[in-house]
Amino acid sequence: xxxxxxxxxxxxxxxxxxxxxxxxxxxxxxxxxxxxxxxxxxxxxxxxxxxxxxxxxxxxxxxxxxxxxxxxxxxxxxxxxxxxxxxxxxxxxxxxxxxxxxxxxxxxxxxxxxxxxxxxxxxxxxxxxxxxxxxxxxxxxxxxxxxxxxxxxxxxxxxxxxxxxxxxxxxxxxxxxxxxxxxxxxxxxxxxxxxxxxxxxxxxxxxxxxxxxxxxxxxxxxxxxxxxxxxxxxxxxxxxxxxxxxxxxxxxxxxxxxxxxxxxxxxxxxxxxxxxxxxxxxxxxxxxxxxxxxxxxxxxxxxxxxxxxxxxxxxxxxxxxxxxxxxxxxxxxx
Ligand SMILES: Cc1cc2nc3c(=O)[nH]c(=O)nc-3n(C[C@H](O)[C@H](O)[C@H](O)COP(=O)(O)O)c2cc1C
Numbered sequence: 001x002x003x004x005x006x007x008x009x010x011x012x013x014x015x016x017x018x019x020x021x022x023x024x025x026x027x028x029x030x031x032x033x034x035x036x037x038x039x040x041x042x043x044x045x046x047x048x049x050x051x052x053x054x055x056x057x058x059x060x061x062x063x064x065x066x067x068x069x070x071x072x073x074x075x076x077x078x079x080x081x082x083x084x085x086x087x088x089x090x091x092x093x094x095x096x097x098x099x100x101x102x103x104x105x106x107x108x109x110x111x112x113x114x115x116x117x118x119x120x121x122x123x124x125x126x127x128x129x130x131x132x133x134x135x136x137x138x139x140x141x142x143x144x145x146x147x148x149x150x151x152x153x154x155x156x157x158x159x160x161x162x163x164x165x166x167x168x169x170x171x172x173x174x175x176x177x178x179x180x181x182x183x184x185x186x187x188x189x190x191x192x193x194x195x196x197x198x199x200x201x202x203x204x205x206x207x208x209x210x211x212x213x214x215x216x217x218x219x220x221x222x223x224x225x226x227x228x229x230x231x232x233x234x235x236x237x238x239x240x241x242x243x244x245x246x247x248x249x250x251x252x253x254x255x256x257x258x259x260x261x262x263x264x265x266x267x268x269x270x271x272x273x274x275x276x277x278x279x280x281x282x283x284x285x286x287x288x289x290x291x292x293x294x295x296x297x298x299x300x301x302x303x304x305x306x307x308x309x310x311x312x313x314x315x316x317x318x319x320x321x322x323x324x325x326x327x328x329x330x331x332x333x334x
Pocket of ligand 1: 054102103121124125126127129209210212213266267269270271294295296299303304306
């Protein structure tokens with residue numbers, strides 16, 4: 001569904017080439033200072049325009065519909081909307097008959113019995129991450145003073161991102177990437193076992209981002225190869241600080257006070273200018289296709305701020321829930 005969260009509850013709406021995309025946030029606490037300028041940095045980091053990103057440039061100006069008055073959240077639902085202005089829908093006329101390999105065209109046609117909006121990928125577009133980034137700006141205020149920072153650490157398996165991009169562009173191809181995200185300064189205690197562990201909710205939100213195919217926390221998949229004596233994080237002080245951070249800041253699904261660290265694998269963009277094959281459902285045969293339209297060469301370039309936003313949304317929800325439980329008393333003295 002298009003809603004996530006228990007206390008900090010978001011609902012996204014819109015489609016890539018419809019009039020607008022947006023988000024409604026229910027449960028945003030009253031009294032948060034929210035000004036239009038606070039959104040500029042994160043929305044700017046998600047914007048296209050740099051090498052390897054789509055030539056579709058949008059204004060991405062947030063329109064605040066409700067829930068903010070005199071620069072503070074009111075406690076009513078916060079609704080933020082962004083107009084879609086720069087659309088070229090003709091590029092998508094063929095995708096219903098010949099779905100793009102790797103994209104959601106085929107599954108959307110079957111699931112929605114052909115009633116889906118195929119223009120620009122419809123609701124499967126990376127554009128849906130714009131309102132998520134806006135909600136992330138508010139979620140970051142809720143988890144403050146914890147901070148969250150993500151960066152692209154590899155593209156195409158290499159640290160030389162520029163070189164990898166140049167090659168993908170020259171080859172009319174696309175390339176994947178690895179994004180690492182670190183959350184510092186979270187207290188011990190966020191996360192609601194069994195099902196709403198920190199890893200579960202961050203992963204849930206991360207997999208809502210189109211094009212993401214994997215996530216690992218801390219030492220990640222290396223855990224499968226190691227021994228306990230190498231892997232275990234020794235506690236070295238009374239705040240629970242650990243010498244190493246193989247668990248990625250989460251133990252038993254609960255934040256343990258160390259940095260939460262996770263990495264996400266972003267796949268290569270499906271829509272590439274290089275000739276590919278797909279099934280032609282009109283002719284009932286396989287055929288060659290060349291995907292047209294304006295596309296990112298490397299989606300991962302734009303993912304860091306999106307990963308920050310979705311993790312912040314999951315953690316804001318867990319923080320509000322944890323604050324309710326904390327209100328029942330102080331920490332147990334050993
Ligand atoms: C910021 C962002 C931009 C994206 N841009 C494109 C794009 O230009 N072309 C494309 O084919 N897919 C793009 N995607 C990925 C598709 O939306 C995604 O692959 C598709 O919905 C299918 O979902 P899946 O890859 O998770 O299976 C983008 C994703 C994000 C997060």
